[in-house]
Amino acid sequence: MxxxxxxxxxxxxxxxxxxxxxxxxxxxxxxxxxxxxxxxxxxxxxxxxxxxxxxxxxxxxxxxxxxxxxxxxxxxxxxxxxxxxxxxxxxxxxxxxPADQPVTASDDTLILLFMCCHPSLSPASQIALTLRAVGGLTTTEIARAFMVPEATMTRRISRAKQSIKSSGIPFGMPVDRAERLGAVLHVLYLIFNEGYASTSGPALFRTELSTEAIRLARMVHRLLPDDGEVAGLLALMLLTDARRPARTGPDGALIPMAEQDRLRWNAAFIAEGVALISVVLPRGKPGPYQLQAAIAAVHDEAPTAAETDWPQIKALYEVLLRMSGNPMVMLNHAVAVGMADGPQAGLALLTELASDERVSNDHRLFAVRAHLLEMAGEREAARTAYAEAARRATSLPQERYLNTRAAGLAGKNPPDG
Incomplete structure (x- = not known):
């Protein structure tokens, strides 16, 4: 192209x-x-x-x-x-x-965003419809984000469209926007995640999606400047996206955070994200997005990977765990425990996660296990886990990276893929 x-x-x-x-x-x-x-x-x-x-x-x-x-x-x-x-x-x-006739310059995207989070829809349908209409994600991508079959997601989106059509509510910013805000923020979070770490395809990330998510988050923040979770989500996006320039090499290969050139990180995004989270955290009772932003800030402010404050990250994840049973939070907590307290402590937590059907077949579980096993010096077990993670990965750059790690432990060149 x-x-x-x-x-x-x-x-x-x-x-x-x-x-x-x-x-x-x-x-x-x-x-x-x-x-x-x-x-x-x-x-x-x-x-x-x-x-x-x-x-x-x-x-x-x-x-x-x-x-x-x-x-x-x-x-x-x-x-x-x-x-x-x-x-x-x-x-x-x-x-x-004629097609070039001038039209109003107003951007109805934010109104459309809140409209898709209609109270007559279930939270899952609100998110799915908004991802489709506002984020432009395909049904396949949305299904992967929700970890459900594509056919299920197709039916969910169709029903959501029909509900919007039948409601008869006029198009405009809703008066109950505060009640819809949770779904709106989760939608933007998922759009950003799909852009930052694509679930499929030849590229590690899709810049247009993460950029659009940040743009929409800024719009919501301007609308609700005093909402801590809105600020937290925007900060999280900025602090995470700041690392994007260093995430791939010249050949497009994935570079893990520990090996990234931190001088290539976006210093302006880091400064903006840290400023946002520094304002809202002292207010007390932080929500999940604020906590995730705080974790991202700890990573971004570390001069080197070796100087990362893993005990602080572990403590923040433990607060987050008390709010959410999300398996990805549990998986990231296991990583933090492994880095702070040693790999065996992290591996013990993974044993509990292996029985959770929401994540038991996800390549990330096997990749984390491989990393902790490698830290523990169990090279053959780590190689097997890396190979299994690569087999389950749906993103080509992730698959290649995991195969490279497996091949390195086996002492041979990785297979093409």
Missing amino acids: SRTETADEDLLRTLAPQVLGALVRRYGNFDSAEDAVQEALLAAATQWPVDGVPDNPRGWLITVAARRLTDLLRSEQARRRREDTVAQWELPGQWMA
């Missing part, structure tokens, strides 16, 4: 939720609007490389999508023979104007 094609793809990904928000605001039909937006994106992907990107790409997409949505709604009316259906949809003449 050329640099121009990549730039066009990034632009379309950024504009897609804005266009969807604009259509839902005007027409109210979420499901049909999403179909129309997808067709407009396809038209852009076909026409822009030939004709060039229009002066107002967002306006172009909104107009093309609105025309398609008009056709869809009229077809639905004709099929169902309901003459009064048209009156329910606004079909003003200006939407039939």
Whole structure:
């Protein structure tokens, strides 16, 4: 893919939720609007490389999508023979104007974000729908993030769309936004994670997703500047994304944190993240995002890997564990215990985790076990665990890294993969 094609793809990904928000605001039909937006994106992907990107790409997409949505709604009316259906949809003449016609500059992405976290939906459906509509993740990626079968996620998203359509609630910032905030923050957290550590594909990360998650988190923070968890999530994203420039070598190979060149870390992001978390932590009663941000800050402020304050990280994870039974938190706690108290202490915790079906087949469990076994000097057991982790990994860079670790313990070159 050329640099121009990549730039066009990034632009379309950024504009897609804005266009969807604009259509839902005007027409109210979420499901049909999403179909129309997808067709407009396809038209852009076909026409822009030939004709060039229009002066107002967002306006172009909104107009093309609105025309398609008009056709869809009229077809639905004709099929169902309901003459009064048209009156329910606004079909003003200006939407039939040329594609470069100016449109409002407002970005409806944040409104769309809160709308997807509709109270009639279960928390899992709220998150899934927002990841699809606002984050642009595929159903496969969302299913992996939730650790459920793809067919299950497809049904969940379809039901969520239908619920939004049936609710009849007008498009706009909800008055109960505080009640929806937990789901909104979790959505942004998952989008960021998929961008920072892709669950599949040839690249270790997808910068456009992590960048979009940070952008949306900044928007929510501006809306709710006094909310500690909003600030904590934004800080966590910044402190984590700061390491991205050093996570891969020139050949795209994964570099673990302990071996990264910390001079390549984004100092501006670290300073901003530390400042955010330093303001909210002293208020007391920190939430999970604030605690994770504090852990990230301890990592980022260590001059070298050897100087990392693992006892402090361990203590922060123990506070976090009292709030959450998330298996990934438990896994990271085991790492911290292994680093602070010795590998055998960490391995003992992994034995308990092995029976948790939410993580028992995850490659990360085997990778952590391999790392702790290697620290303990059990080279053959570590090699076996690295190889098993590589077999279960769905990301190609992670698979290659784990195979390299296994081969290094076996004293031979890693297999191609």
